[in-house]
Amino acid sequence: MKVTIKSWTGVATWRWVANDDNCGICRMAFDGCCPDCKLPGDDCPLVWGQCSHCFHIHCIMKWLNSQQVNHQCPMCRQDWKFKE
Amino acid sequence: MSLKPKRVNFNETWKELQETVKCVITLSNVPRSTWNDRFSDVYSLCVAYPEPLADRLYLETKQFLDNHVKNLLEKVRSNGKANLLKSYYQAWSEYSLGINYLHRLYLYLNQQHIKKQKLSEAEIVYGNLTPDTQEQMEIGELGFEIWKKNMIEPLKENLVNFLLEGIHEDRLGEGNPNTAEIIKGVIQSFVTVEEYKKKENLLLYQKIFETPFLQASGEYYKQEASRLLQVCDVSMYMERVTQRLKEETLRSQKFLHCSSFDKVKEKCEQHMIADHLQFLHGECKPMVQQERKGDLTYMYSLLRSVPQGIPLLINEMLEHIKQQGLQCVTSLKGENIYCQFVESMLTLHKKYKDMINDVFSGDQSFIGALDRACSSVINYRINPKVSSRSPEMLAKYCDFLLKKSAKGMSEAEIDDRLAQSITVFKYIDDKDVFQKFYSRMLAKRLIHQQSQSMDAEEAMINRLKEACGYEFTNKFQRMFNDITVSTDLNNKFSAYLKSETVDLGISFTIYVLQAGAWPLGQTSITPFAVPQELEKSVQMFEKFYHSHFNGRRLTWLHHLCQGELKLGYLKKPYQVTMQTFQMAILLLFEKTDSLNCKEIQDTLQLNTEQFNKHVTSLLESKLLHSSTQDVTPETILKLNLEYSNKRTKFRITAALQRETPQEVEQTLSAVDEDRKLYLQAAIVRIMKSRKMLKHNCLIQEVLSQSKGTFSPSISMIKKCIEALIDKQYIERTPNSADEYSYVA
């Protein structure tokens, strides 16, 4: 072998794969975080419903907590189920 | 002694009492028993039956004192004019003490008979009533009143002349130490005789002594100032004046009532400083320019004491610091211009801060001038149309210190310099420009592992946060976090590989960054056929990442990746750190020693810009040779089989990571874009809350909102307003051309 790779340091970026740019609950960009958090990213992740709507986890949890009986998606009013 | 009222023979009783009064007032010996008897006589007279004799007692006593003081006046006069002060003082010393004793002897009269008639204190102070002159006074007061009328009145002119003369001699240094006490005592007598009054009790002192004294003092210092000006230069003049002021303060304490101290000081200052302000002001400029600290210390303390004295000196300092600073920043040249810039600004700042502390007692107005001067130097535009390069230079300075390149400096020294650099940072107007440059340099340091220490990086981010707020450093913090959590991510990936029993064949690490936080422009992104040797790593990592993090899309930034390559085809084995594209090019030479550029580019699918950049860098490193001067598709590249290097481990990435002029250009235009967005957002926010606004008000509001981060030009704000009108966020109101309203 003339040349061999000893080590390699990769660099990559990540962004959310969401249908929208903004969270439908708090209206903040998914690039940023929910109003209760300071740093976006791992500390303020997104979650998807089976209806395929997507929110900050903190936003949807707050929303679900505030609903007395039915747990519905705030965007499409279908029953809210977390996508596995 | 019986307290019962009884008949009293006034004449007999008074005759006896008068003898004692005479002794008391002349401080002759009065036996205790006699004192006690006379004390009760006063009582008996006051309560005498069938009618009290208090009024008669009062009249007789008054008459007695009147005669006594008249006699004293004669005695004082008979001692000759030359001895006037001394004999007055002697008579006064005896009389004032005597009258105090007498006052006590007449205790009953004072307390029971006279106090009852007196107006209450409140009535005198707050009412417009003046005490009736016919009204009876307590004996002590009566004694002083009589002294004033019978002694001070007839002698006052002579007395005051002698007092003024005595003080004048003291000023000339010819005063007799023995007369000091006399002068003070005589002056004090003018105060004492009216001290009992509830209101305006310094009037006599002021009228007969203070006014002529201040007049004379003014004259004296007027002449003294002109005399000094004839024989002194400014340094000596200030020194003498300071000396005179100090002496006069001591003199005031020696002779005068404390209410006069400030008035005398003001007189001196008026005639020796304020009257010659033009002269003193004229000397300020050369004094400041030559930084004559001794002179400036005097100048400061003199000018500070008169109105309108100090502003000119503050301004001269401001101009001087500014000139020194500008001279400095306009003459910077050479390689490390950014180090020179920051360090010379810090030196300038420290020098004048120290000077202000030493010379101007740390006066806040001077600190303010220093701030204004530093700010105009640091934000100075050599060409008014081009913004200052200071934000960029400061960012570079920080970069230099935080990089591994800052060799030869101890950690503490680096830390200290970074802390100091905040001083310069605070003066920078275009903080957003600094932010952009800092962010790009931080990104490079972190991705290319060039940071000297992560602790130092974090400490610097915290300093900037403290100086400029959380928002300002938010992205820095996120970048920093991405790098620190990557260790954990890589450990998880290793564990995953183990559990899957996969061997990548190379040592692999990765940084996964949040796209929004990093200033990684899209411009460098190019298609790239990942070499087979790396493919497995890429695939395995993607598989791992997607199984761990839901809903995230990963984008590889190959132009930022780097690796270590072992070269086995040369006389010695070498380990070379290089970028992924360079690695990919070299890997293609496995089965041949020469390839043409077109073949390589087609295989790797790189765009021409990136391809040329990396080939050029390999040629410059001498690992490859080329058949032509310029890189064209036909150019043949050959492995340099004769390559040798003293070091067996080295990197050829440095040149590629250096900042290019295009990047600086890009950074600046990115700032411009951000500013436009910021201003448009600010305008919309303001208009949304105010609904309708005049053009000038809107401009003012926008300026005040953006103050902390940058100072936008009016024309830029106007352009943003126009853009928002085009986008129909706001519109001109129909009734006025310079008024806007918000479009809901």
Ligand SMILES: [Zn+2]
């Ligand atoms: Zn949200």
Ligand SMILES: [Zn+2]
């Ligand atoms: Zn959150």
Ligand SMILES: [Zn+2]
């Ligand atoms: Zn939904």
